[in-house]
Amino acid sequence: MWRDALLVAGKDLRVEARSRVAVNQVVPFAVLVLVLFAFALGPDRRVLSQATAGLLWVAVLFSAVLAVQRSFALEAADSARDGLRLSGLDPAGIFLGKAGAVAAQLLVLELILAGATVVLYDARLHGALLLVATSLAATAGLAAAGTVYAALAAGLRVRETLLPLLLMPVVAPVLLAATKAWQAGLAGVPSDGERWLEMLCVFAVIYVTLGLVTFGALLEES
Amino acid sequence: MLSGVDLEVSSGEVVLVEGSNGAGKTSLLRACAGLLAVVDGEAEVLGHNLRNDRRSIRGSVGMLGHATFLYDDLSVIENLTFALRAARVPVGAVAPVLDRLGLAGRLASTRVGSLSSGQRRRVALSVLAARAPALWLLDEPHAGLDQSGRDVLDQMVAEAAAAGAAVVVASHEPARASVLAHRRVSMAGGRVLDQAPPGGRALADGGWPALGHLVRERVSVSGSPPGRSHVA
Numbered sequence: 001m002w003r004d005a006l007l008v009a010g011k012d013l014r015v016e017a018r019s020r021v022a023v024n025q026v027v028p029f030a031v032l033v034l035v036l037f038a039f040a041l042g043p044d045r046r047v048l049s050q051a052t053a054g055l056l057w058v059a060v061l062f063s064a065v066l067a068v069q070r071s072f073a074l075e076a077a078d079s080a081r082d083g084l085r086l087s088g089l090d091p092a093g094i095f096l097g098k099a100g101a102v103a104a105q106l107l108v109l110e111l112i113l114a115g116a117t118v119v120l121y122d123a124r125l126h127g128a129l130l131l132v133a134t135s136l137a138a139t140a141g142l143a144a145a146g147t148v149y150a151a152l153a154a155g156l157r158v159r160e161t162l163l164p165l166l167l168m169p170v171v172a173p174v175l176l177a178a179t180k181a182w183q184a185g186l187a188g189v190p191s192d193g194e195r196w197l198e199m200l201c202v203f204a205v206i207y208v209t210l211g212l213v214t215f216g217a218l219l220e221e222s
Numbered sequence: 223m224l225s226g227v228d229l230e231v232s233s234g235e236v237v238l239v240e241g242s243n244g245a246g247k248t249s250l251l252r253a254c255a256g257l258l259a260v261v262d263g264e265a266e267v268l269g270h271n272l273r274n275d276r277r278s279i280r281g282s283v284g285m286l287g288h289a290t291f292l293y294d295d296l297s298v299i300e301n302l303t304f305a306l307r308a309a310r311v312p313v314g315a316v317a318p319v320l321d322r323l324g325l326a327g328r329l330a331s332t333r334v335g336s337l338s339s340g341q342r343r344r345v346a347l348s349v350l351a352a353r354a355p356a357l358w359l360l361d362e363p364h365a366g367l368d369q370s371g372r373d374v375l376d377q378m379v380a381e382a383a384a385a386g387a388a389v390v391v392a393s394h395e396p397a398r399a400s401v402l403a404h405r406r407v408s409m410a411g412g413r414v415l416d417q418a419p420p421g422g423r424a425l426a427d428g429g430w431p432a433l434g435h436l437v438r439e440r441v442s443v444s445g446s447p448p449g450r451s452h453v454a
Contacts (some may be wrong), residue, residue, distance in 0.1 A: 004308070011304050012295070018333070074293065081259060083291025087308035088281030101351040216356070 001093040003021050008089065008097025013104060013112035014075050019116030022049070027174040030109055031116050036119050039108055048121040054123075056113050058174050064171070067102045068146035072154045075219070081219070091216030095147060099211060103143035104156055108136050124191050130193050134185065137200035138178035144207035145171050150219035172205055224412045226250050229264075233356070236379060236389040238403035240396055246288070246412035251359040254390060255283045268356055281309060284355035284364050288348035290314035294335030298325055298345050301334055305349045315352040323348045323374060339366045347371075351378050358382055358389040364398055376402055 016022050036056045041047050075081040084094060113132075117123040125131060149167045153159040177196040184193030224246050231237050239247045252258045254267055262285030268433050270279045292301050302316050320326045323344045327338075334345060337375045343366045350358065358379065364427060379402050380438035383389050393399035399449075 007304065007307055011296070014300065015293055027402070077294060078292055079287075079289030080293060082285075082287075082289065083305070086255060086280045086283060086285055086307065088310070089308050091277075122441045145362065211241050220277075 001090045001096065001107060004071075004089045004093025005096035005100060008094050009100040009104070010097075012071060012074065012098060012101035016070075016101070016105065017100045021070055022067065022109075025171040026063050026070075026105070027109060027112055029066065030059045030113055031061045033062060034113065034116050034120055047120050049123060049186075052117045052123045053186060054179045056110075056117055056177045057138070058180065059113055060110055060138075060178075061168070061171060063147050063177055064102070064106055064142045066106050068143070068150040068167075069160065069163055070149070071098050071102050072150045072159075073106040076154065080186050084090060085219060089220055092212045093217050094219065095151075095211045096208075098201065099140075099143040099208070103148060106119065106143060108141045123186060125186065126188040127190040127193070130190040130197065131182060133151035134178055134181040134193065134197055134200060137197060137204050138174050138202035141174045141200060141207055142171055144204060145174075148207060148211045149215065149219070151215060154218075156219065174200060177203070224253060225411070227409075229407060229413050229414055229417075231388045231390055233386050233388050234383050234404045235405065235450060236383050236391065237392060238396065238406045239392040239398045239409060240406060241409035244411075246410055249412065250409070251287070251361050251390060253286065253394055253397075254357065255285050255359055256280050279357075282356045283359060284350040284357070285359045285361070286343075286346055286350050286355050287359075287361040288365075290342045291349075292334045292342060292345055295333060297331045297333055298337070299330045301345060302349055302352060303335075304321040308354055309353050315354075316348075319348045319352045323351075323453050324370070340371060342367055343367050344371055347375060347378070351382075354382070354385075354387070356387055357377050358387055360389065360391045360393075362393055364393065364395055372398065397419075 018067060034055060035049070037058075038048060041051060075084060114123075114125060118125065146167055149170065150159075150163055153163045156162060177199045179198065181193035181196035184190055184196070227246070229250075230231060230239075239250060241247050248257060251307065253265065253272065256267070256272060256279050259276065260272045267279045268282050270276075291305075293304075296304070298320070299316065302320070302340055303313055306313050317326070320330055323350060325341070325344055326366070329341070334342060337345065347363075360379070363375055363379075367375060379389055379391070389402075391399050391402065396406070403415060407414055
């Protein structure tokens, strides 16, 4: 399973490196979201600073939808999904590989967005350990849930519009918990964010397990 | 949807499946590959019952269909390497196949998305040949290939059959494909109408393995009387 996961993740990341969709479209989109929110909230640095965590995770959430859509669009072209099914790869390995590739892209994006919040919102990144742990747990949950729901929607003609409708409500707890944990970290009181971090870990474990168990069936039905 | 299909293919045998559009040829191949669920009747491929488990055969099946299953943003060699590693086949098998199909050198590092349709078919064929599966499922395999590509394909099919692979070819070009085949199967409306040796060709001559001589495993799709659906 791990070997297959590495193979699939390597393939997806190589495709992204070649196509540069994440670099040329997803990252600018996410930064644009932060900029537009800055315009909408006005020049008051105090307001922007308070809203930093929420705005960052809203931008990550939107970008995660784009990333998982892109991940499954690769498999839709030229019936590559049939090729994947015929490849003999372990479905659990395919799930871990695709979710891992999405997670890797999101982590890089979060790093860029964190830098952008420092520049645009004058954020002070205190509590680095909590911020990093929160980002890892939230990203794992987003990537796993996104991959499960993208597989579910992959066979439908309306998948592009259906996926956000399916995914957004499901990952709302991630948005809430990651925002609260980041707010605690930015405010310099990491202990306030620990229970939110625990919630993110539970969410990630649930969706990784769900993906490992159901992805084979989802791949067959899509 | 298939209904009333009764077909057995032996190892080392090349079977040509003929029929008009919508006859069920592609569905039959997809069912044999485990890509379509068999809901009634019996279907056994390489010793695996497709009604119980249609995943476990896939590593032993190679399919060349209308789609090439390739990634446009990866190069020829990257696509091949990924497919072979996924199938747990040594990557060393790539070089001779690429050379044979005219894909060696500069073309090997070219993005598949910038290749012509014929070249893409060659890449897909090279994946199939390098994997050397026990069952070859070819859906209109000559489509899009130039004369030299068609000749190489025919040679590869003959070699695969001689090595013991079972080959099922669906084609609209019986004149071309019947030269390869030991047996011709006609389909219409999702059913097998009749089976016969291709015209003017004995079952075992000219270097082709005699039926039954190389039997190691059987591919069989046999079903209930016409009218009952068993593949959907």
